[in-house]
Amino acid sequence: MEEILKVTDLYLKKGNKEIIKNFNITVERGSISVVLGVNGAGKSSLAYVLMGLSGYKPDNGKIFFKGIDITDKTVTERAKLGMTLAWQTPASFEGLTVRDYIQIGMKNKSIALVKEALEKVALDPILYLNRTVDKSLSGGERKRIELAAVYAMHPELVILDEPDSGIDILSLEKIKKLIVDFKETGSTVLLITHRDEVAEIADTAFLMCSGEIIKQGSPAEISNFFKDECNHCDHKGAPEKIIQENVK
Amino acid sequence: MATKIIDEYAEMMKAYEQSGGNVGEFSNPNVPSIVISGNKVLGKNEVKGLIIEPTPTKDGVDVKITVKKGTKILYPMALCFGVLPKEGVQVINMEAYIEDEAGMNAVSHCVFPNAEHIVHKMNYKVHLGNHSFFRYKEIHFHGDKGGVEVVPYTEGEVGENSYFESTFTLKEGRVGKLDIKYDVDVKKGGKLELYSKVWAKGNDEVNIEEKGNLKGEEAKALIKSRVVLQDNSHSKVLSVVNAYAPYSRGHVDCMEVVQDDSVAEAVPVVGVSNSLAKVTHEAAIGSLDSKEIETLEARGLTEEEAIKAVVSGLLK
């Protein structure tokens, strides 16, 4: 199997706090890999470092995408190589229609594909195509449009930062189905979440705690561990204890 | 002489098209229109219920437009003003009377494609009767040399339950110097909406002063300005809503985006002299939102393309 993403020995400091440390993962092409972690574990920071956002240049380590060292590449260069990110809290755009917004990332600007993408996230194209991607959208609507936009791009690798947050239970099933559709249409998914019930659709799971991957395994195994240990963890910021327990 | 006029008309039409206008409007008998180059009226088309009375003056044209009582004009009126030579002065004094229960939409393109030193003054007096509406859009195209000084002043009164909307747009090419002023009174149940959208470049200077006076019960006003600045351009936006009457409502929404060495100032002034009135305001000056730019970059746009997309949205 081809490694589409490989991260080695990654460190990111903000102020004097290490937000990501000793971070190593490999993602296989065509898989869904989930990174599970509690609030503040560093999941979004990881997404930003991978996408190359300003202020998120790693202090150490390397990121390889399709075997290419992208550590020093710009956001645009990374996107042009075939990766993208769906933000946990997406930005608003005054005056940009849903249709324009989705088409921006598409190679062929087919309106049929725009509609299909909206339907995938349970939004009626008739009602939404000409809406503006501004503050008039609810948080949940904006999230779904973000997912539709990255879906329509057909990226080789998509990083989904909490695609389930702000989405109601009914639509959650649709979102899970969409994530599987990403995989089925040839995209590799790096799924970031703090909800273990979403992890089940993944092929591999990583547990992130205080900026580190402390455990890797099957989604069921990691979810169970997360439910038992992390949800009521009282040693935030000190994963050493968990690691030691794991070793035992 | 005749061929000269025809050439001038053709050149005005070319500039009109460049600024986004559809020249077909001037040959459609159903579309009311007027074309003024310098102080010459090159064309005019009236429709039923609409009277257009132009009088050439030394530096421009005085125009009186009347929409007769009870008439709703179906197609938006097309206006084309401009100066073709590199230098010149054009003064347009326009009075619009929209009588009771009448209404019209109008789109005006002001074109100065070759401008090196041009002064363009527009003095509007807008009178809306009761239960009437007037939607006016003015789109400017000044070429790329920045040699235009544009001074549009609008005074107006919006009658009972009437609606006046005015949009000023200047986003292609350079601005030069722009000095916009509005001072509009709104009577009972009337509604005023003013929109200004300007993209300033080079050493452009933008000054906007918009004033809405809510004089009747339940009168409403929205003043929204978007100014995007780059290079070493300057802008100053003063938005004033005064609410004098019970249940009158006003809102000021001003956003200026500064880039490079540009400088912006925003002064929202809200005055309420009736305890049952309410006026709110939001004013923001700042650089472009980096999250918006990076979101579009993550879709594959370059930084320049992303900035263009965000700015076009703001000025739409």
Ligand SMILES: Nc1ncnc2c1ncn2[C@@H]1O[C@H](COP(=O)(O)OP(=O)(O)OP(=O)(O)O)[C@@H](O)[C@H]1O
């Ligand atoms: N610019 C910054 N300066 C200081 N600390 C920061 C900065 N950005 C993030 N952090 C801290 O880094 C940690 C990780 O933040 P991050 O947003 O990556 O967490 P997360 O796992 O995505 O959390 P959530 O589940 O709430 O989205 C948090 O403790 C946060 O407060």
Ligand SMILES: [Mg+2]
């Ligand atoms: Mg997060």
